[in-house]
């Protein structure tokens with residue numbers, strides 16, 4: 248694609264945006280820059296302008312950053328070594344030395360451990376907020392509150408917080424807003440145009456999409472990202488150029504994959520809901536989901552894109568029934584991650600939520616029989632048939 252070509256379509260952007268101009272050696276796929284040394288003019292300049300892998304400024308970093316920023320409708324994106332590198336760097340950058348954080352209680356496990364186990368050591372205080380009850384947020388605000396951090400969809404019950412309210416609240420109180428958009432990707436929701444200041448991703452999941460790269464990303468305006476970028480450069484959570492190339496390749500099919508994930512998840516959720524042997528199905532695309540209307544508004548509105556690839560369900564008959572279902576499934580890989588082309592199943596009580604007490608799990612609505620599914624892009628009928636036989640009496 249020549250410079251100046253319109254890149255409005257999301258599929259077009261996914262394929263072309265961020266590619267170097269001019270093409271490096273004419274290569275349609277940017278080559279991997281393994282060099283850790285780049286010639287320097289010797290003229291005085293800024294440290295952060297030196298080309299060096301840790302400074303996230305090799306052509307491979309710039310290609311990923313350009314593609315993601317275009318997809319997000321944001322000024323800038325920064326690739327990071329992992330989702331947790333993105334999250335920890337943002338939290339430390341905004342909050343270190345006396346800041347106060349408002350954070351949604353239902354959190355990804357790694358973020359939960361970072362918040363509860365480490366933030367205090369950096370002089371950061373926090374308060375939980377209930378995503379379902381914005382009326383209780385204002386009383387938690389302190390003079391030193393700087394950030395509200397939420398997740399686009401809760402794990403594993405796929406609850407959806409009122410994202411417009413988060414933006415409105417942050418602006419009303421003069422604080423920054425940050426969203427972990429891993430579950431939705433810019434294909435379902437673009438937080439920056441919606442008013443969020445900062446976006447973090449585990450690119451290990453859907454953005455790469457093939458379960459073969461650990462990576463993360465931070466997205467936002469140039470002004471908001473400048474201090475984050477400087478801290479990231481010093482903390483060193485940079486993404487290896489080889490991983491950059493794989494992530495760049497993965498993102499080229501992101502719109503196609505997300506469409507397939509959404510279609511398959513909706514088909515599987517409907518099939519599970521129709522099973523006699525299933526007690527509950529949690530998928531925001533189902534009319535029975537408590538946040539269905541909100542999910543439709545945020546994620547599936549005018550663009551009609553869909554409700555994501557994550558669902559969870561509870562077979563009737565408790566833990567024994569869940570174990571039997573998992574043992575009988577043939578197609579899915581049994582594993583706790585998500586967002587790859589292959590369908591994954593896991594019982595959160597034994598994996599992502601194993602660190603919680605039984606009581607904490609009960610409060611979070613995560614029963615011991617709950618099965619979480621990261622719905623892949625296999626043939627929908629094959630998935631439905633496999634789950635149906637696994638759940639048969």
Ligand SMILES: *Cc1c(COP(=O)(O)O)cnc(C)c1O
Nearest residue numbers: 329330331355427429449451462
């Ligand atoms: C996996 C995940 C993370 C952490 O990402 P890593 O790439 O494993 O560091 C953060 N948030 C969410 C929602 C995730 O699913």
